[in-house]
Amino acid sequence: MVHLLEDPALRNREAVFRDRNDAGRRLAAFMRQHSPVTEPLVCAIPAGGIPIGLELAKGFQARMFLGVVRKLKIPWNPEAGFGSMTWNGKVYLNKELVRTLNLTEEDIRQAVAETEKNIRERIEQFTGGLSIPPIHGMTVIITDDGLASGYTMKAAVEALNSENPEKIIVAVPTGSAKSVAMISGMVARMICLNLRDYYPFAVADAYQNWYDLDDDEVIRSLSLARKNQLLY
Structure with a gap:
């Protein structure tokens, strides 16, 4: 079974995504073609993973929840x-x-x-204190805007595994080869469009327009997502 999927055309390249929304849309399209799933839950790690997660939720007609680490x-x-x-x-x-x-x-x-x-x-x-959905027996896609050290994602994977899901898929736009290798050994499927195997690695280098999301922007995005029934 293939545990790792990447886009070879993006290997070791920089500035390949306009912004997080563009990265999320392209990630969702890639997954629908190469790793389709039915009725997943999407777990987005705040704050940078939220735009990615919302695009995945749209692409798979799924609900998203936040995995705060x-x-x-x-x-x-x-x-x-x-x-x-x-x-x-x-x-x-x-x-x-x-x-x-x-x-x-x-x-x-x-x-x-x-x-x-x-x-x-x-x-x-x-x-607003909304609860996490039942994970038992579900397919869960965990996402963030990239994997640098990978330890935040590792914690999220282990936390979700304790809830006995059917399958965990980690899907990110960009990641370091070392971290991607670590995470791919923990999950059913690891998807990373822009895999980079050189040092130093920075998530930001994959994006043309990179900035830290502030809390107000996150809240506005989640409010709109709630109206569109994308949040669990």
């Missing part, structure tokens, strides 16, 4: 993380890094509590 911040360097936490309370530690940093149980406990609060706030802000 946040890093556990290193106390003295909050821009970096030593693990992650998912929307359903699963905690994943980089145990080697925890040992290297000599983090205490209290350091970890405080980071988990802070991250849990942040996740609750983001879910409330973006969805």
Whole structure:
């Protein structure tokens, strides 16, 4: 069985998508041709994965939900993380890094509590506290705007696997070869249009128009999606 699908014409290229919406539409079209699925759920990782997820939901006439994943911040360097936490309370530690940093149980406990609060706030802000759909026995497509280290996606995959889906497919517009290889070993199908195997890798390099999505834009997009019955 083929676990990894890519578009060879986009291999190792940059600036191949106009923006996230263009990337999502092209990803949906590629999947319909090469990896069709029926009645999937789409799990989008905020914030960058939301435009991608909405295009997939449109393309497959599916419903989308948000898979909020946040890093556990290193106390003295909050821009970096030593693990992650998912929307359903699963905690994943980089145990080697925890040992290297000599983090205490209290350091970890405080980071988990802070991250849990942040996740609750983001879910409330973006969805009004809507619940996650039943995953058991479903085909779930997880998406983001790209895979760099891959650890956020890894946490999302493991969190969803705990809900016993029938199948998990990860579909992203762009990704590093190392991260794509890691994730492809965890899921039924890995789809990455723009695979790049050189270093350094940046998700942004795949896009002509790249910027960080702010919360107001995310909320407007989700409000429109809700009116169009694309949100679970």
